[in-house]
Amino acid sequence: MTRKALITGITGQDGAYLAEFLLGKGYEVHGMVRRSSTESFERIGHLQDLISLHQADLLDQLSIITLMQEIEPDEVYNLAAQSFVPTSWLQPLLTGEFTALGVTRMLEAIRLVNRRIRFYQASSSEMFGNVAEEPQSENTPFYPRSPYGVAKAYGHFITVNYRESYDIFACSGILFNHESPLRGKEFVTRKITDAVARIKLGVRSKLKLGNLDAMRDWGFAGDYVKAMWMMLQQDKPDDYVVATGQKHSVRDFVELAFAHADLDWQDHVEIDPKLIRPAEVNTLRGNAGKARSVLGWQPDVSFPQLVQMMVDADLERIRLEVAEQTPACGSDTDSDG
Ligand code: NAP
Ligand code: GDD
Numbered sequence: 001m002t003r004k005a006l007i008t009g010i011t012g013q014d015g016a017y018l019a020e021f022l023l024g025k026g027y028e029v030h031g032m033v034r035r036s037s038t039e040s041f042e043r044i045g046h047l048q049d050l051i052s053l054h055q056a057d058l059l060d061q062l063s064i065i066t067l068m069q070e071i072e073p074d075e076v077y078n079l080a081a082q083s084f085v086p087t088s089w090l091q092p093l094l095t096g097e098f099t100a101l102g103v104t105r106m107l108e109a110i111r112l113v114n115r116r117i118r119f120y121q122a123s124s125s126e127m128f129g130n131v132a133e134e135p136q137s138e139n140t141p142f143y144p145r146s147p148y149g150v151a152k153a154y155g156h157f158i159t160v161n162y163r164e165s166y167d168i169f170a171c172s173g174i175l176f177n178h179e180s181p182l183r184g185k186e187f188v189t190r191k192i193t194d195a196v197a198r199i200k201l202g203v204r205s206k207l208k209l210g211n212l213d214a215m216r217d218w219g220f221a222g223d224y225v226k227a228m229w230m231m232l233q234q235d236k237p238d239d240y241v242v243a244t245g246q247k248h249s250v251r252d253f254v255e256l257a258f259a260h261a262d263l264d265w266q267d268h269v270e271i272d273p274k275l276i277r278p279a280e281v282n283t284l285r286g287n288a289g290k291a292r293s294v295l296g297w298q299p300d301v302s303f304p305q306l307v308q309m310m311v312d313a314d315l316e317r318i319r320l321e322v323a324e325q326t327p328a329c330g331s332d333t334d335s336d337g
Contacts, residue, residue, distance in 0.1 A: 002026065002028050003028070003075065004029075004071060004073045004074050005022050005027045005028070005029055005030065005073055006030045006067070006068070006071055006073040006077070007029065007030070007031050007077045007079060008031075008032040008058065008077070008078050008080035008106065009032075009079030010032065010044060010079070011031070011042075012079060012184075013180060013221055014122070014221055014225055015031065015044070015079050016182055017182070017221050017222050018225040018228060019031065019051055021225050022229065023047065023051070025229070028052075029047075029052070030051065030052045030054060030071045031044070031051055031052070032053075032056045032067060032080065034055070034058075034080075035055050041053075058081075058097075058098050058105060059098070059105075060105075064106060064109040065108075065113060068109045068110065068113040069113055073117055075119075075120070075232050076117055076118070076119050076120065077120045077122075078102075078106045080102065081102065081151075081152075082095045082098040082148070083099075083184075084184070085146045085149075085277070086186075089146065089147060092147035095147050095151050098151075099151035099152060100150075100155055103158050103159060104158050107119065107158060107159065107162040107170065110168055110170075115167065115168055116169070117168075118171075118237075119168060119169065119170040120171050120228050120231060121155055121159040121171065122155075122173060122175065123155060123156040123174045125174060125176040125177065125284045125286060126146065127142040127174065128143065128284060129142065129146075129281050131283060131284065135243070135286055135287035136241065136243075136284065136285065136286055136287060137241055137286075137289070138174065138240065138241055145279040145280065146277070146281075155172075156172045156174070156239075159172045160239065169232070169237045171232060171239060172239040173231055174240065174241045174242065174286075175224055175227075175243075176216070176217040176218075176219065176242065176244070176284060177216045177218050177284070178220060180222060181310055182221065183221070188250055189310060191207075192253060192257050193310040193314045194314050194318075195268075196260075196261050196314065197261070197314035197315045200261040200315060201319060205268065206268055206269075207269050207270070208269075208272040209250065209254070209269055209270075209271060210271070210274075211275075211276055211277070211280055212249065212251040212269075213250070214250050215283040215284065216283075216284050217245065217284050218248060218253070219242075219243065219244045219301065222301070223299040223300050224242055224299075227242045227291055230296070234294070240288075240290055241286045241287060241290065241291060242291050243285070243287070244286070244299050244303070245288060246285070247283065247284065247285040253307060254269060256304060256307045257311050260307060260308050
């Protein structure tokens with residue numbers, strides 16, 4: 001029997017990589033998308049004939065229940081969220097509705113429709129916030145530093161609670177930052193690689209950034225979606241940290257990305273105090289020992305390979321834009337990330 005997977009957030013970075021991965025495993029892939037006046041299927045355009053998209057919204061309980069009844073999935077991957085940390089200070093209530101209560105709506109739908117559905121929740125290293133220890137593992141206490149982190153901590157614990165209360169196969173993947181050429185341009189890595197490409201090709205000269213000292217454990221999104229699937233193939237549901245175990249500063253990323261394009265970052269980067277966050281997560285580094293020993297998971301792409309992959313992809317994209325002489329979208333403006 002062909003297995004069926006439902007992915008919420010299929011239009012996002014991870015949704016696109018996961019859909020491709022599951023198709024490769026022979027799954028029938030369904031994606032939940034919210035209604036919008038303009039479609040945002042850029043990342044999954046190449047998959048559209050191979051997957052089925054359905055309208056529903058994390059805010060709307062009935063739409064989620066109806067969707068589960070229609071599709072009858074074997075596995076549900078809940079990737080949808082308001083995922084940009086700075087926006088969570090500007091829209092804390094909406095972030096709570098999507099990113100926290102949205103998880104309960106997904107779990108309630110499973111409880112009502114079919115408790116045998118396996119559930120993956122996209123939890124986050126942002127929950128560790130002001131870190132209690134280094135590296136962070138499944139046993140490290142949470143100290144979130146943003147409304148987003150607080151909402152994710154709720155999503156994590158409600159997932160654990162439905163597992164314990166209703167015996168649902170619910171897993172929480174505590175994923176550290178993962179990036180790719182499909183990363184949203186408001187996140188720091190893609191903001192940098194997009195700017196490097198524009199500067200290299202002469203359509204821009206400056207890049208404004210915030211805190212260069214922040215440290216993150218950055219991996220490749222393509223590696224991380226495998227771990228999501230592996231969690232749902234185990235005999236027992238559990239929670240896992242997924243990380244590389246290496247950390248680098250934003251400054252390290254900047255240096256490497258500019259150097260890859262033969263540019264000196266100091267000629268182009270400016271610090272904009274408006275981009276400093278009200279409360280910062282200064283450092284994150286994960287211990288993925290459990291994922292390695294239980295799931296057999298490990299990352300394939302190294303930090304330098306990730307930076308190069310992202311710069312090369314943006315150079316190719318901007319080169320095409322320039323060649324077609326279409327106005328490079330937002331060419332000399334900074335995103336508010
Ligand atoms: P992303 O690119 O920002 O994608 C977020 C997805 O959520 C988009 O498909 C978006 O749809 C959808 N969405 C937002 N609100 C929705 C709603 N009300 N109803 C239905 N769909 C909604 O995020 P990502 O990087 O792929 O991350 C995937 C998940 O992992 C997120 O939950 C994120 O918080 C979590 N996470 C990410 C990382 C990371 O480093 N990437 C690390 C840890 C955890 P639209 O296209 O309509 O906006
Ligand atoms: N976005 C952004 N823009 N971040 C900047 C900038 C800038 O101009 N300058 C410095 N930074 C710093 C931020 O202050 C933060 O410390 C770090 O770069 C990373 O920021 P983001 O790339 O926005 O990611 P994040 O760590 O806040 O959140 C991401 O990772 C989480 C997992 O830890 C998101 O993908 C979350 O959804 C995810 O849960």
